[in-house]
Amino acid sequence: MEPSRHRVPAAAALLVLVAVAAVVGRCGAQLPIPVRTDGFLYGGKSAAPAWGDAVVVEAFFDPVCPDSRDAWPPLQRAAAHYGARRVAVVVHLFPLPYHSSAFMACRSIHTVHKLNASAVYPLLENFFKYQEGYYNMPTYTKTRAAVVAEIANNLVAPVIGEANLAAYRAGFNDSQSDQATRISFKFGCARGVTGTPYYFVNGIPLSDSGSPMDYNKWISTLDPLVGKM
Structure with a gap:
């Protein structure tokens, strides 16, 4: 049975962070610097305000x-x-390691972003709408290739069109989409x-992270922040 909620216990979270720090330490102190800032601005570049x-x-x-x-x-409603x-x-996409299809889902979104930046949020919402089909148990007996094919045909194609699936598949298998994820x-x-969801406002983490926040x-x-601008 698929758990209805996904949070990391404090002890487990600490172990994850220690493990990540150990791996980073062995590979070198500097994390890879991406060619663009991580994350997808809601509304596209045309909606981007000046910093501050x-x-x-x-x-x-x-x-x-x-x-x-x-x-x-x-x-989305608050935005x-x-x-x-x-x-x-x-x-920002954060593929949780205990969700077996999470990395493939995030890699799909990065791939689609390269083809059509405006398709990022429609695809993310498709994953949200149909995510139960990609939980651990429904995909347990399926190969990775089969899951990727289902994502392409059932979730990606309705967003970018059948004609662009070949470009999507090529991008998905490109090392750049793997590195971006x-x-x-x-x-x-x-x-x-x-864990997810996790929130920052003006760079400061919110205490409500880990659970959905209502409108x-x-x-x-x-309101107090917008009112002081």
């Missing part, structure tokens, strides 16, 4: 995490309430993310 001119909300989501799925609609010029929302995970670990909570959190 908006309250910046960062959300770390796993596309196959139920809590991430439940966290997105109220955050619409304020508008991109006052509140900028950036989503690894960097997303390492970026989250470097900032102390241990009213977002409003009560953001």
Whole structure:
């Protein structure tokens, strides 16, 4: 039976961070620097405000995490309430290691971003809508290739069109999409993310991270900040 909620106990989270730190230490102190800042701005580049001119909300989501799925609609509603010029929302992908399809889901989104940046959020929402089919138990007996094919045909094709599937498959198998997904995970670990959803507002982590925040909570959190701009 698939767990309905996915959180990391404090002791387990500490072990994960220690393990990541040990791996980083063996490989060298410097994490890979990506060619672009990690994360996807909601609304696209046209909505991007000048730095410092908006309250910046960062959300770390796993596309196959139920809590991430439940966290997105109220955050999306809050973003619409304020508008991109006052509140900028950036989503970072964080594939949880105990979700067997999470890395493939995140890699798919990175691949689609290279083909069509405007397709990122429709694909993320497709994963949220149909994520139960990609939980650990439903995919337990399936090969990785079979799961990737299902993602391509059932989730990606409706977003980018059948004609672009060949380009998607080529990009998915490109080392760049693999590296981008690894960097997303390492970026989250470097900032102390241990589960999803995880939130930062203007760079400061919220105490409500780990659980979906409802619309009213977002409003009560953001209103005092927006009012001082």
